Amino acid sequence: MGNHGSAAVELELKLRSEEDESRSSRVIAGEGRLGPFVPPFNFATVDRGVFRSGFPDAANFSFLDTLQLRSVVYLCPEPYPEANKAFLESNRIRLFHFGMECSKHRTGCVVGCLRKLQRWCLSSVFDEYQQFAAAKARVSDQRLIELFDTSSFKHLSHCICI
Amino acid sequence: MGNHGSAAVELELKLRSEEDESRSSRVIAGEGRLGPFVPPFNFATVDRGVFRSGFPDAANFSFLDTLQLRSVVYLCPEPYPEANKAFLESNRIRLFHFGMECSKHRTGCVVGCLRKLQRWCLSSVFDEYQQFAAAKARVSDQRLIELFDTSSFKHLSHCICI
Numbered sequence: 573m574g575n576h577g578s579a580a581v582e583l584e585l586k587l588r589s590e591e592d593e594s595r596s597s598r599v600i601a602g603e604g605r606l607g608p609f610v611p612p613f614n615f616a617t618v619d620r621g622v623f624r625s626g627f628p629d630a631a632n633f634s635f636l637d638t639l640q641l642r643s644v645v646y647l648c649p650e651p652y653p654e655a656n657k658a659f660l661e662s663n664r665i666r667l668f669h670f671g672m673e674c675s676k677h678r679t680g681c682v683v684g685c686l687r688k689l690q691r692w693c694l695s696s697v698f699d700e701y702q703q704f705a706a707a708k709a710r711v712s713d714q715r716l717i718e719l720f721d722t723s724s725f726k727h728l729s730h731c732i733c734i
Numbered sequence: 735m736g737n738h739g740s741a742a743v744e745l746e747l748k749l750r751s752e753e754d755e756s757r758s759s760r761v762i763a764g765e766g767r768l769g770p771f772v773p774p775f776n777f778a779t780v781d782r783g784v785f786r787s788g789f790p791d792a793a794n795f796s797f798l799d800t801l802q803l804r805s806v807v808y809l810c811p812e813p814y815p816e817a818n819k820a821f822l823e824s825n826r827i828r829l830f831h832f833g834m835e836c837s838k839h840r841t842g843c844v845v846g847c848l849r850k851l852q853r854w855c856l857s858s859v860f861d862e863y864q865q866f867a868a869a870k871a872r873v874s875d876q877r878l879i880e881l882f883d884t885s886s887f888k889h890l891s892h893c894i895c896i
Binding site: 616618 | 770771772773775777778779780781782783797852853854855856857858861862865866
């Protein structure tokens with residue numbers, strides 16, 4: 573993935589429908605497929621229909637296909653690679669590109685802010701941040717999360733459960 | 735939590751209904767509640783409606799309440815503590831107790847076997863195991879996961895997406 577390497581991060585979002593569920597079941601049951609699925613590095617479910625991972629490459633596409641993604645949030649300043657763009661287009665997945673310059677572990681910062689909106693205590697937010705950031709963990713990122721002001725999101729309180 | 739301490743593990747399962755979703759939204763939005771939520775140690779979403787965590791105590795109950803759990807799978811050989819039993823009963827949550835003697839990181843082993851049923855490649859299964867096991871990671875646990883035979887579960891292939 574060239575410039576993106578392990579430093580690149582990507583946050584993936586999806587809202588499922590009943591039709592999605594049915595299709596997802598068929599895909600995960602492995603219909604018409606033989607090899608194992610290869611999730612991207614640091615892949616995890618953040619909440620219902622919201623996933624996080626390191627930057628995926630072509631080896632991960634068949635796994636990503638099982639998630640029935642609707643949107644991808646890409647947080648690196650670098651342009652989105654053509655191969656990944658083609659995968660999104662062929663699956664009608666929208667790309668939201670917000671190039672973050674300020675943090676070391678971008679996805680961890682965004683998820684940390686989401687956890688604050690979900691009213692997690694800071695120690696649990698930091699525990700999760702550190703678990704995924706590993707060697708990329710930075711006090712400055714945790715300070716960013718701590719200072720994130722949730723008060724201006726109160727009008728969205730019913731939308732953050734996703 | 736007495737004998738349970740950090741060695742105890744608990745896997746929590748839930749299947750949501752539309753009614754659950756509505757109630758969950760209200761709870762997470764914080765209606766009628768002031769303090770922050772305290773997720774149990776090592777809490778994470780495994781898949782839609784399936785959660786994992788270290789053994790919870792009373793400080794975690796208000797957070798667990800937001801998950802609208804229907805069942806708890808408890809994997810330690812020790813008896814389930816009375817305070818936790820009372821929480822489950824008051825929320826109509828069923829307890830499934832399977833005391834595992836053989837592994838060091840029990841929840842990690844069960845989730846690893848689930849990932850095999852979901853056809854994840856072994857390197858991704860082990861990566862996730864190690865991320866949660868940390869100092870408790872054992873090669874013997876990973877060998878157990880590697881040897882787990884999924885072939886006898888083929889008739890359940892449409893049930894493992896949960």
